Structure formats: C-alpha cells, structure tokens
Amino acid sequence: MAGYVLRRIIATIPVLLVVSLVVFALIRLSPGDPARLIAGMEAEEWQVDAIRESLGLNRPLPVQLGIWLKDILRGDLGVSIVSKHDVLDLILQWVTPTVTLAVLTVLFSLIMALPLGVIAAWRSNTWIDRTIMVFASFGFSIPVFWLGFMLIWLFAIQLDLFPAAGYIAPTEDFLGFFHRMALPIFATGIIFMALITRMTRATVLEILREDYVRTARAKGLAENSVLIRHALRNAALPIITVVGLGFAGLLGGLVVTEQVFAIPGLGRLLVNSIVARDFPVIQGMVLIIAMVYVLMNLLIDITYAFLDPRIRY
Amino acid sequence: MSQLKWLLFATVLAMAFVLACGSADVDTPVPATATSPPAAAAATVAPAATTAAPAPTTAAPVPAESGATVASMMAGEDKFGGTLRVVSQGSIKSLDRDFSGAYVSAAASLHLHEPLFMYDSDFISQPQMVEDWSISADNLTYTFTIREGRMFHDGAAVTTEDIIPSLERYMIRHPAGEMLKNFSEEDPAVRLEAVDDRTFELRLKEPYGLVVQHFGLLRYGPLIWPARIAVLDPFQDVGKENLIGSGPFTLDKWEVGNRVIYVRNEDYIPRTEPGSNFAGAQIPYLDQLVILEIPSEETKMAGLKTGEWDVVDGPSLDFYQEMIEHPDFDVALDKPGKLSNIGIAHQTAPMDNLKIRQAIQAALNSEAIMASLGDPALWLLCPAIFHCGSTWESHAGQELYNQNDPDKAKRLLEEAGYNGEPITLINPTDYATITPTGHVIKAQLEAVGITVDMPAMDWSSAVSRFSVRPEPNNPYSRDYHMNTSWMGFYGYQDPVLLGIVGGVGNNPYQNDVMKDLRMQFARAIDPAEQKRLVDEINRTAWETVMWIPHGQFFNILPYSKKVKGFPASPPQIKGMPAYTNVWIEN
Numbered sequence: 001m002a003g004y005v006l007r008r009i010i011a012t013i014p015v016l017l018v019v020s021l022v023v024f025a026l027i028r029l030s031p032g033d034p035a036r037l038i039a040g041m042e043a044e045e046w047q048v049d050a051i052r053e054s055l056g057l058n059r060p061l062p063v064q065l066g067i068w069l070k071d072i073l074r075g076d077l078g079v080s081i082v083s084k085h086d087v088l089d090l091i092l093q094w095v096t097p098t099v100t101l102a103v104l105t106v107l108f109s110l111i112m113a114l115p116l117g118v119i120a121a122w123r124s125n126t127w128i129d130r131t132i133m134v135f136a137s138f139g140f141s142i143p144v145f146w147l148g149f150m151l152i153w154l155f156a157i158q159l160d161l162f163p164a165a166g167y168i169a170p171t172e173d174f175l176g177f178f179h180r181m182a183l184p185i186f187a188t189g190i191i192f193m194a195l196i197t198r199m200t201r202a203t204v205l206e207i208l209r210e211d212y213v214r215t216a217r218a219k220g221l222a223e224n225s226v227l228i229r230h231a232l233r234n235a236a237l238p239i240i241t242v243v244g245l246g247f248a249g250l251l252g253g254l255v256v257t258e259q260v261f262a263i264p265g266l267g268r269l270l271v272n273s274i275v276a277r278d279f280p281v282i283q284g285m286v287l288i289i290a291m292v293y294v295l296m297n298l299l300i301d302i303t304y305a306f307l308d309p310r311i312r313y
Numbered sequence: 314m315s316q317l318k319w320l321l322f323a324t325v326l327a328m329a330f331v332l333a334c335g336s337a338d339v340d341t342p343v344p345a346t347a348t349s350p351p352a353a354a355a356a357t358v359a360p361a362a363t364t365a366a367p368a369p370t371t372a373a374p375v376p377a378e379s380g381a382t383v384a385s386m387m388a389g390e391d392k393f394g395g396t397l398r399v400v401s402q403g404s405i406k407s408l409d410r411d412f413s414g415a416y417v418s419a420a421a422s423l424h425l426h427e428p429l430f431m432y433d434s435d436f437i438s439q440p441q442m443v444e445d446w447s448i449s450a451d452n453l454t455y456t457f458t459i460r461e462g463r464m465f466h467d468g469a470a471v472t473t474e475d476i477i478p479s480l481e482r483y484m485i486r487h488p489a490g491e492m493l494k495n496f497s498e499e500d501p502a503v504r505l506e507a508v509d510d511r512t513f514e515l516r517l518k519e520p521y522g523l524v525v526q527h528f529g530l531l532r533y534g535p536l537i538w539p540a541r542i543a544v545l546d547p548f549q550d551v552g553k554e555n556l557i558g559s560g561p562f563t564l565d566k567w568e569v570g571n572r573v574i575y576v577r578n579e580d581y582i583p584r585t586e587p588g589s590n591f592a593g594a595q596i597p598y599l600d601q602l603v604i605l606e607i608p609s610e611e612t613k614m615a616g617l618k619t620g621e622w623d624v625v626d627g628p629s630l631d632f633y634q635e636m637i638e639h640p641d642f643d644v645a646l647d648k649p650g651k652l653s654n655i656g657i658a659h660q661t662a663p664m665d666n667l668k669i670r671q672a673i674q675a676a677l678n679s680e681a682i683m684a685s686l687g688d689p690a691l692w693l694l695c696p697a698i699f700h701c702g703s704t705w706e707s708h709a710g711q712e713l714y715n716q717n718d719p720d721k722a723k724r725l726l727e728e729a730g731y732n733g734e735p736i737t738l739i740n741p742t743d744y745a746t747i748t749p750t751g752h753v754i755k756a757q758l759e760a761v762g763i764t765v766d767m768p769a770m771d772w773s774s775a776v777s778r779f780s781v782r783p784e785p786n787n788p789y790s791r792d793y794h795m796n797t798s799w800m801g802f803y804g805y806q807d808p809v810l811l812g813i814v815g816g817v818g819n820n821p822y823q824n825d826v827m828k829d830l831r832m833q834f835a836r837a838i839d840p841a842e843q844k845r846l847v848d849e850i851n852r853t854a855w856e857t858v859m860w861i862p863h864g865q866f867f868n869i870l871p872y873s874k875k876v877k878g879f880p881a882s883p884p885q886i887k888g889m890p891a892y893t894n895v896w897i898e899n
Contacts, residue, residue, distance in 0.1 A: 033777040037776055045819045082550075
C-alpha cells in the first residue's frame with residue numbers, strides 16, 4: 001500500500017505540470033490585457049506599458065513560464081498583479097468559506113440522500129419510489145442561481161427567517177455562521193442530494209438482487225439490517241466515488257452559489273481573477289484545484305481498500 | 314518499475330527547463346525615477362503673454378481656523394455612532410487610487426485621504442488640507458500653506474516633506490499631473506520647493522489656469538502620502554500595509570473580495586466651514602464605514618430590503634422604480650451623470666472618411682439609444698461633450714446632435730462611396746449601462762444601409778481589444794471601427810482631462826486644430842476666454858465627429874431612510890458618494 005501511495009503521489013507531478021502548461025497557455029493566449037484593465041481606459045499607452053513592465057508581463061512567455069514554475073517548486077504561487085497580495089495567502093483566505101460550504105453541503109446531501117435512495121430501492125416501482133425519483137429529477141434540473149434567488153425571496157425577504165446573503169466565520173459567530181449558510185447549503189445541496197439519491201437507488205437496487213441478500217433474508221435477518229448492513233455497505237464504493245469527486249468539484253464549482261449569496265470563496269476569487277485577468281491568481285487556483293482532484297482520487301482509492309478487503313494495491 | 318523511471322525522467326526534464334528559463338525575478342518595487350512621458354508637442358509653443366491679474370477659476374481661499382478634533386466634538390452630539398454598510402459597485406481590487414484607475418477603488422478609498430483641495434456641491438475646488446494659497450502677479454508661482462495639526466494615521470505629522478513627493482507622484486501617474494508637469498519648471502528642486510514645514514511653492518515656466526481645479530479632482534487629483542510611500546513606484550500598488558492617509562477615516566481591516574472596514578479617525582480636525590459635498594467640514598459621524606462586495610444585483614437589493622446593509626452604490630437602473638416607490642428607502646441620483654457615447658477608430662478605413670462618420674452621426678436617434686438604458690428619469694439628452702450641468706457645458710454644434718435623419722445618412726453614405734463593407738462595433742455583453750445601447754445603434758445603422766458586425770465579448774475582452782495594434786509600427790491602428798462606452802464625470806471635466814481632444818495616448822483622433830485649442834485652454838486664465846475655447850472645441854468635436862455622445866445617464870444610490878445627510882432634495886450624489894457628514898438615525 002505504501003508503495004502504491006508513493007507511486008500515485010509521484011504520478012501527480014507530471015499531471016500538475018501538464019495542467020500548469022495548459023492553463024498558462026490558455027490564459028496568456030486568450031484576449032485580455034491586465035495592464036490596461038489596471039490602468040483604466042483613460043490611461044495613456046506609456047502608462048500602460050509602465051505597468052506592464054513593472055508586473056513583468058512584457059517578458060517573453062517562456063521566461064514568464066519558467067519563473068512561475070521555478071517559484072512553484074519553492075512553494076511560491078506568486079503575487080496578485082492586481083491587489084499585490086500573495087496568491088497563496090489569498091487562496092488560504094478564501095478557501096475556508098468554500099471548504100465549509102462544500103463539507104456542509106455534502107453532509108446535508110448524504111444525510112438526506114442515503115435514506116431516500118435506500119427507501120426508493122427497497123420500494124422500487126411503487127409510488128414511493130416514483131415520488132422520490134421525481135423529486136430527484138426535479139432537484140437535478142433546477143438551476144442553482146434560480147433556486148438561490150427563490151430561497152432568498154421566500155425565506156429572507158418575505159418570511160424574514162434567514163439573512164439574504166453574506167458570510168460570517170464560525171470563529172466569529174458560530175450560530176450566525178449556520179444561520180447564514182442555511183440557504184446556500186440547501187440551494188447547492190438539493191442538486192448534490194438528487195445525484196446521490198439516484199446513485200444510491202441504482203446501486204442498492206442491484207445489490208438487493210444478489211444471492212447473499214436473498215440468503216440474509218432467508219436466514220431471518222430484519223429488513224433494516226439487510227438494507228443497512230448488507231446492501232448499503234456494499235453500495236458504498238460507487239457512492240464514495242461520486243461524493244469524493246463531487247466534493248472536489250464543489251471546491252471550484254460553488255461559484256454560482258457564492259455569487260448569489262455573496263460568500264467570499266474560491267469560486268468568486270476565480271471569477272474575479274478571470275475578469276481582471278489576474279494571471280498569477282488564475283494559474284495558482286487552477287493548480288490547486290487540479291491538485292485537489294488528484295489527491296481526492298487517491299483518497300477514494302485508498303478508501304476502497306479499507307472498505308473492501310478484496311481490494312489490495 | 315519502468316513506469317517509475319519514466320516519471321522520474323519527466324520530472325528531471327521539467328526541472329531542467331525551469332532552471333534554464335526561470336532565471337530572472339520580477340523586480341521588487343523601487344522608488345520611482347522621474348520617468349518622463351513623451352513630451353507634449355505643445356509644450357514647446359511660446360506661452361501666451363498676459364499682464365492681466367489672475368482671474369481665479371476657484372472660489373477665494375477661506376482661512377481655516379484651528380478647529381477641534383473629532384474626539385472633542387463627540388460629547389453631547391447624537392449624530393455620532395453606528396455602522397454604515399455600503400455595497401460597492403464592483404469588486405475592489407485595490408485601495409491605491411494612484412495605481413488603480415477603477416471607480417470602485419477611488420470610491421472605496423476616498424475617505425482615507427485628505428487631499429489639498431476638494432470639490433464642493435458646485436464642483437468648485439475648495440481648500441481642504443490647504444489653509445491658504447496665493448498666485449504671484451505673473452501667474453507663475455503658487456504658494457500653498459496647509460492647515461496646522463495635519464496628521465497621518467500612523468501618528469506622523471504631515472509636512473511639506475510628504476506633500477512634495479506626493480505631488481511628484483501625481484505628475485508621473487495622472488494625465489492632469491502630466492500636463493501640470495509640462496507647464497512647470499524642469500528642475501524638480503525648483504518646481505516644488507518647501508518654504509517651511511507647512512508652506513511650499515509650485516513654480517511654473519508658463520501660466521497654467523487649471524492647477525487648483527485639478528488638485529480637487531475626485532478620481533485623478535493628487536493624494537498626500539507619507540514621503541516613504543510617495544516615492545514608491547506609482548505603477549505598482551503601494552500594498553495593504555502602506556494604505557496610510559490623513560483623512561477622516563482610517564483603514565481597520567480589508568478582507569480582499571469581501572469587505573473593507575474603516576473606523577473613525579478621532580484625531581482628525583475638520584474644517585469649520587459648513588460641509589458642501591467633499592469641501593468644508595468633513596465630519597466622520599460613523600463609528601464604522603463598511604464597504605461590502607456583493608456580486609449579484611438581485612442579492613444587493615435583497616439585502617437592502619432585509620436590512621443587511623444600508624446603501625447600495627450603483628445597482629442596475631432596473632431597480633429604480635421599485636426603490637423610489639418603496640416607503641423605507643430613498644434613491645439618490647448621481648448627477649450630472651455619465652456621458653454615453655460611441656468611440657471611433659478614426660484611422661481605420663472607412664472611418665477615416667469624414668462623410669462616413671457624418672453619415673453615422675446623422676443616422677442616430679439619441680433618444681431611442683438612451684431609452685434603452687431605462688426609466689426616462691434616469692437620463693437626459695445633452696450635446697455637451699464636457700457634460701451638461703457642469704462647469705464647461707457647451708451646446709455649440711448641437712445642430713449635429715440627435716439628428717435622426719436616415720435620408721441624410723443615406724445621402725452621405727452615397728457621397729462617401731460606401732460599398733457595404735462591415736463596420737465592427739465593439740459592444741460588451743456584460744455591462745448593464747453600455748450593452749443595450751449597442752443593440753439599438755446597430756439597428757439604426759443597419760436601417761440606413763450600413764453593415765454592422767458586433768462580436769460578442771465581455772468588458773474585459775473589449776478593453777483588451779482596444780489595445781490591439783494590427784500594424785505594430787502604427788500606434789493609431791485598430792482592428793475595429795467603433796465601440797460603445799461612457800465617459801464618467803467625477804466632479805469635473807475639461808479639454809485637458811479629456812485626452813481624446815488632444816489625441817493623447819495614441820488616440821486615433823489626431824486633429825491639429827483641437828490640439829491647439831486644448832493647449833490654448835490650458836494657458837487661458839480668463840474664464841471668458843476659457844468658455845470661448847470650450848465652445849469652439851465642442852463645435853469642432855461635432856463637425857469632425859470626434860466621437861458621438863448620446864446623452865447622460867444617472868447612476869442610482871438606493872439607501873435606507875434611516876441614513877441621513879446626503880445632499881440636496883431630492884437627494885443627489887455629486888461626483889461620488891461621500892460618507893462624511895452622514896449619520897444614522899436610530
């Protein structure tokens with residue numbers, strides 16, 4: 001196992017290198033001049049050139065790439081050309097809201113989706129199953145931004161039960177943090193919940209047809225014991241895959257939720273940086289997200305080995 | 314195992330590449346040298362001789378009495394207290410207004426500093442940090458004395474040792490400062506000299522009538538920094554740790570991308586005259602001023618309604634009617650507003666043909682264009698290129714404005730020999746106060762037979778497109794023909810500030826008559842002469858189709874009725890929202 005983990009970690013290096021090269025090329029070749037955006041429309045050409053030179057943007061692209069890669073090897077993601085803040089500091093500052101929102105979204109989704117998926121499979125082809133699947137389809141189809149605005153309109157403006165937007169750190173106000181996160185968690189969780197519900201139903205339904213489940217029932221085991229100890233446990237592997245990859249995706253994919261609810265997370269940081277053509281921040285964030293995806297894959301594979309004794313690396 | 318070998322080889326190869334190319338480091342900020350811009354050609358023109366006494370273009374200097382600090386004013390005054398939460402127009406990427414040209418940076422950092430002069434409600438530049446000033450009889454020497462007791466937020470006194478490098482920074486970084494430098498003595502030690510800790514002299518080599526008026530500019534006037542910060546490279550952000558001013562608010566916290574928190578500077582000494590916009594007494598009644606970043610327009614308004622925040626700066630104009638009818642809110646209008654217009658790439662064929670430009674000018678229905686922005690209460694038609702409702706409003710040449718004459722346009726196109734070649738109109742897809750105008754303009758031009766190509770792109774891409782030079786050796790070349798935009802008004806506009814008049818910055822509009830008129834304006838001291846020149850510039854702009862203005866629209870500032878102190882009735886914003894002299898009524 002240790003050797004396998006080491007091989008996988010080493011394998012991330014060329015993956016990250018390729019990701020770095022691709023993102024560097026894409027953003028440098030796409031239209032956008034950060035120097036002009038910083039200087040403003042009324043600035044003269046020589047002022048824009050001066051800004052470009054001070055930011056190192058007039059250097060040849062291979063040199064810029066080399067400098068950036070060298071800095072990465074030292075653990076330095078560079079400095080934002082717009083705000084002059086250290087890129088890693090920016091990411092660390094903005095990562096907490098996104099991670100907390102992603103974790104809470106996943107937890108909320110699992111708590112709701114697993115029982116629903118198991119029940120749907122257990123009562124397949126009944127009205128219970130159809131109702132749950134309609135709900136799941138609906139949840140999967142709703143645009144997050146629409147749902148977010150509807151939740152704000154209903155629960156914040158009309159009923160005055162929740163704040164409309166904003167973020168407070170849990171260390172600053174623990175209850176206030178949950179109060180503010182309730183609507184964003186629900187808005188994003190509905191979609192994730194729908195996905196897990198469908199995945200759970202499909203997997204459990206397949207397992208319930210297995211011989212060992214028939215044997216368990218024949219032995220006289222209680223139905224809930226059959227469902228939870230046998231069916232759900234064996235359905236864990238594909239569900240974990242979806243949850244793991246979904247969590248990684250949420251880290252960069254919560255941008256719409258963060259925009260609607262004004263949460264200062266990684267998604268907003270990425271969007272703002274793209275609009276401003278803040279190259280170091282964009283490059284650093286894409287690299288971090290790629291790293292998270294790769295490590296999440298590794299974590300999933302390691303989890304497989306713990307859950308299924310038959311899997312050995 | 315062989316796989317591992319390949320992986321290691323790839324890694325070593327990558328590191329070799331990095332070492333080969335990554336040899337240079339980005340320069341760290343260094344004190345700016347006096348890197349001069351290309352000298353304005355007009356600077357070599359002999360100065361206009363004048364023996365007339367200087368006719369001040371600003372109100373007479375008001376001697377400031379030594380006033381009380383804010384701390385001593387607080388006792389027994391109910392207005393002090395509370396936190397005002399303001400939603401910014403956009404994302405605040407910098408609080409260094411010298412570095413960033415963005416409105417949101419200027420608006421968010423306005424109260425951090427106390428400039429030498431600031432605009433009153435009539436957009437006249439009034440002394441703020443300055444106590445007294447005078448001009449020599451020959452109009453070549455300005456003497457300024459600052460008020461006593463000026464202190465930076467770090468406790469250091471503001472002296473001429475800070476002011477002089479701050480003004481040198483202004484002369485490098487801003488177009489108005491650049492023009493001032495062109496009129497000033499060449500030797501830095503001569504052009505700005507300290508008389509004592511509070512008094513300094515500005516020496517010109519020829520008369521320049523805009524010194525004081527430009528010192529009060531809300532977005533592009535000089536900021537007074539501590540000397541160690543003023544000497545840093547003005548083309549780099551000074552950095553969060555150097556955001557030190559001497560204004561009525563100090564920076565408490567900046568959570569980048571989330572909020573900026575200012576607290577009252579209780580050591581600040583306001584002027585004693587009544588407050589008028591940014592001039593006179595600027596009293597920080599608020600304990601805290603919090604500027605929030607909320608990306609979504611709908612969320613901005615939702616939070617205002619639920620009381621999460623108190624003011625929203627510049628939301629979509631679509632919300633105006635709803636907010637004006639709401640019993641709990643007022644809406645201040647930013648007047649005289651922004652000038653919606655079409656920019657033209659004059660040296661890109663066929664836009665280099667005057668008749669083609671005149672045809673486009675004749676085809677346009679400005680009223681329909683402005684109506685695309687929303688409620689008629691939020692815009693007005695105006696032929697003045699320096700804004701209606703401002704110091705230099707001129708209607709000269711207005712017969713060429715809003716012609717809405719398709720027949721004339723078709724005739725001009727025929728005379729010009731237009732053969733249907735596509736005209737590229739750059740119109741961003743994500744700018745609420747620009748995007749609608751492009752669609753109306755396209756339809757109007759197509760109705761007279763002009764083929765219009767309007768590629769879809771966001772604002773950032775559009776700005777970058779403006780910098781593209783298809784002919785590397787021709788700074789006036791462009792790969793588009795027209796673009797939709799607006800010209801902001803932050804208290805003042807004149808031919809010197811409006812660079813296109815002089816064709817500065819490699820602007821495709823290069824008109825020698827206009828360049829000469831601009832320099833004449835810069836040298837003029839007599840207001841009547843300045844007015845005459847503005848009229849001539851306005852007319853020439855219309856006749857040569859410098860650009861095509863449509864009208865002015867007003868940004869809106871909805872706010873809770875518990876917020877008191879915004880000027881005028883109905884409430885207005887004059888250039889930028891000011892949060893001094895504003896308080897919260899419990």
